[in-house]
Amino acid sequence: MTADLTSLLAAWTDRLAALAPALTAAERPFRTQLTVRTADPSALGETLGVGFPAVPCTFTSGAGAEVLWLGPDEFLVVAPEGVNEEVVRGALGSSRGSVVDTSAQRTAVDLEGPHVRDVLAHGCAVDLHPAAAPAGTCVQTLLARTGVILQVRDGDRVTLLVRSSFAGYLAAWLCDAATEYL
Amino acid sequence: MQLIPCPWCGPREEAEFRYGGQAHVAYPEDPSALSDEEWARYVFFRENPSGPFAERWSHSAGCRRWFNAVRDTRTHELLAVYRAGEPAPEVTA
Ligand SMILES: [Zn+2]
Numbered sequence: 001m002t003a004d005l006t007s008l009l010a011a012w013t014d015r016l017a018a019l020a021p022a023l024t025a026a027e028r029p030f031r032t033q034l035t036v037r038t039a040d041p042s043a044l045g046e047t048l049g050v051g052f053p054a055v056p057c058t059f060t061s062g063a064g065a066e067v068l069w070l071g072p073d074e075f076l077v078v079a080p081e082g083v084n085e086e087v088v089r090g091a092l093g094s095s096r097g098s099v100v101d102t103s104a105q106r107t108a109v110d111l112e113g114p115h116v117r118d119v120l121a122h123g124c125a126v127d128l129h130p131a132a133a134p135a136g137t138c139v140q141t142l143l144a145r146t147g148v149i150l151q152v153r154d155g156d157r158v159t160l161l162v163r164s165s166f167a168g169y170l171a172a173w174l175c176d177a178a179t180e181y182l
Numbered sequence: 183m184q185l186i187p188c189p190w191c192g193p194r195e196e197a198e199f200r201y202g203g204q205a206h207v208a209y210p211e212d213p214s215a216l217s218d219e220e221w222a223r224y225v226f227f228r229e230n231p232s233g234p235f236a237e238r239w240s241h242s243a244g245c246r247r248w249f250n251a252v253r254d255t256r257t258h259e260l261l262a263v264y265r266a267g268e269p270a271p272e273v274t275a
Contacts, residue, residue: 057192
């Protein structure tokens with residue numbers, strides 16, 4: 001017998017959904033996340049079918065995967081079904097680097113709506129105006145004193161990646177920060 | 183809040199950073215040859231200038247990379263930042 005999978009923010013589903021239409025907020029749980037350290041990611045990019053970001057604080061997407069810049073030789077691969085630690089480590093071959101499955105480390109929250117930037121501005125000092133943070137921006141920063149990875153997508157959509165143990169706190173903060181726009 | 187320009191991420195709030203003390207303190211080439219006094223000097227003794235000071239900083243809540251910065255200790259103004267391994271730039275306060 002196996003236990004049913006319960007996502008970290010399962011208890012928050014209704015309260016996050018109640019923020020619509022000012023803010024559409026929903027957890028996107030159970031995604032495969034691989035922390036990759038390599039100075040030369042070109043071979044990995046060919047295997048995964050998506051080029052690795054060459055510019056700091058950006059992410060790339062393609063072939064169902066997303067690759068987030070975390071540092072000059074560090075990336076987070078949010079992998080599609082079928083791509084796991086072994087596959088990416090195999091692609092690394094004999095070149096120096098490491099691939100570690102960190103899926104349990106963070107969960108993702110998708111945010112969308114006209115007040116996304118207003119809500120985030122309550123607790124995030126990074127300039128998220130489209131002129132300063134266009135689609136494809138990926139910053140690691142503090143949101144309400146919680147470390148997050150923040151992906152800016154097109155059309156007022158943002159994805160937050162938050163550490164598992166901070167997820168409940170961040171959900172509570174989002175509900176509070178969005179209240180004035182309801 | 184003061185903004186610190188991370189050489190990788192750009193300007194971020196001071197709260198995202200950790201201080202790492204004086205930069206460019208070289209590890210002794212032959213540690214076992216050092217006397218206790220020389221070892222103490224390497225471990226504990228640091229410059230304490232009034233003016234530009236090359237320091238290590240870590241962008242701990244961001245890219246988590248160590249870098250160096252020249253800070254004016256009188257004004258807390260950051261005169262230059264540069265990546266680890268790069269030589270200290272010439273600055274005038
Ligand atoms: Zn940084």
